[in-house]
Amino acid sequence: MPVDSNQEIPSPSSTSESIGSQTLIDRLAYLELGPDDQARLREFSPLAAGFSEPLVEAFYRHLFAFEASSKFLHDPHLVDRLKSVQKQHFLSLTEADWNDDYLERRRRVGQTHANVGIHPELFLGAYNRYVQESFRRYLGDDEGKLTPQLETMLSLLKVVFLDLGLSLEAYFNQATHAIRKALDMYWKANIELRQFAHLASHDLKTPLATVANFCDEAIDEFGGQMPDEAKALIESARQRTFRMSRMIDELLSVTTSFDLKAQLQAVSSQVAITDALDRLRPLVAEKRITVHVADNLPTVWGELVRLRESFYNVLSNAVKYAPAATGVIKIDVRPHELGYEFSIADNGPGIPPQDLETIFAPFRRSSTHRDQPGSGLGLYFAKTLIDYQEGTIRAESKLGAGSTFYFVLKAPPDATEGI
Numbered sequence: 001m002p003v004d005s006n007q008e009i010p011s012p013s014s015t016s017e018s019i020g021s022q023t024l025i026d027r028l029a030y031l032e033l034g035p036d037d038q039a040r041l042r043e044f045s046p047l048a049a050g051f052s053e054p055l056v057e058a059f060y061r062h063l064f065a066f067e068a069s070s071k072f073l074h075d076p077h078l079v080d081r082l083k084s085v086q087k088q089h090f091l092s093l094t095e096a097d098w099n100d101d102y103l104e105r106r107r108r109v110g111q112t113h114a115n116v117g118i119h120p121e122l123f124l125g126a127y128n129r130y131v132q133e134s135f136r137r138y139l140g141d142d143e144g145k146l147t148p149q150l151e152t153m154l155s156l157l158k159v160v161f162l163d164l165g166l167s168l169e170a171y172f173n174q175a176t177h178a179i180r181k182a183l184d185m186y187w188k189a190n191i192e193l194r195q196f197a198h199l200a201s202h203d204l205k206t207p208l209a210t211v212a213n214f215c216d217e218a219i220d221e222f223g224g225q226m227p228d229e230a231k232a233l234i235e236s237a238r239q240r241t242f243r244m245s246r247m248i249d250e251l252l253s254v255t256t257s258f259d260l261k262a263q264l265q266a267v268s269s270q271v272a273i274t275d276a277l278d279r280l281r282p283l284v285a286e287k288r289i290t291v292h293v294a295d296n297l298p299t300v301w302g303e304l305v306r307l308r309e310s311f312y313n314v315l316s317n318a319v320k321y322a323p324a325a326t327g328v329i330k331i332d333v334r335p336h337e338l339g340y341e342f343s344i345a346d347n348g349p350g351i352p353p354q355d356l357e358t359i360f361a362p363f364r365r366s367s368t369h370r371d372q373p374g375s376g377l378g379l380y381f382a383k384t385l386i387d388y389q390e391g392t393i394r395a396e397s398k399l400g401a402g403s404t405f406y407f408v409l410k411a412p413p414d415a416t417e418g419i
Ligand code: HEM
Pocket: 063, 068, 069, 070, 072, 073, 082, 085, 086, 089, 108, 109, 112, 113, 116, 118, 122, 123, 124, 126, 127, 130
């Protein structure tokens, strides 16, 4: 058989609409699979169609001869369906119509096999059957016997399939090893983070309890000498320590819980926003900021503590940067294709366009905000918390004209209310 060294092979850098993406072009080029191959395969196609039936039967005899493959084929209806799919698959090899759709269909086959647990070595062994059978039917005598040279080539092919299987295994093992290592690191970090969260919560709650005790003592020992207003202030400080302590417990329980999806339920955005604003009330009052809140705040799909914290983080930014006395914050909501879009608009200094893209990244602070105290984590937390609730967050801003943060939150699955 002549060796074909003049075949025109698609160049890796050439692009062709009829072929498809660069990935495909590169693949074909590296395999030296070109127009001559295409022409030959297409010429062979009618012949292949002639023996596709017995070829598929031989293919399934092979699969049934081994426990490793036959255990996937207990259902006779499935086998019937697969035989017809197989026939088409085999013929499509000879149609040599290589485009992105072809790649996609082939990947889907791999995905289907992977989903049911069929290992690549079975797939390769089955492909070997295809090739061996095709050789014998195309080039063999009446009994499928080949010349010694062709038998040698077929033996070579079997070894190639063996090698392919072993190499693929090595690639998989390496990938799995890397994933296992990453997972190990993830679990270790997770456990450490939980331990840290518990310690931090303990460390935060202990001084709160001391403050509550001091308040109690102050009222018990000196209550008689205090004006009523002073007593009321101390009582309100004591109440705040309890609220703070409850909040730490809530935060700890939601942030260290594994099953995030199971925590999602129908929650009132009104309660979340009111609670968040409550915490900001002293600063709002001190800066004499006006806050407008829409009165039609809906029930959304989320988790109350995370929802409250996401609103709190964005609102606390708005309060921090809104100008004293003339500051205005507007909280609004409107329907959205996924549920609701909330907006929190302020008339603060705004965010420069170059900072807008990174404001949700951890420790990124807008250049207009650097003089204000802050960790650079508030908006990052807001985004993470909204992500957990399967929502989205984005910001629009104009320098000197304020910023608006938009939250999209899903409606509960059985929601009937509108706004
Ligand atoms: C040359 C090798 C093979 C080819 C070309 C091939 C081709 C296909 C194709 C085209 C499908 C349909 C995929 C879809 O559209 O979802 C399929 C499904 C399937 N194949 Fe294969 N196959 C091969 C090897 C094997 C082997 C070795 C086994 C058994 C060990 C097997 C068992 C199955 C099963 C059980 C399904 C159906 C999965 C499902 O839908 O639940 N195949 N195969």
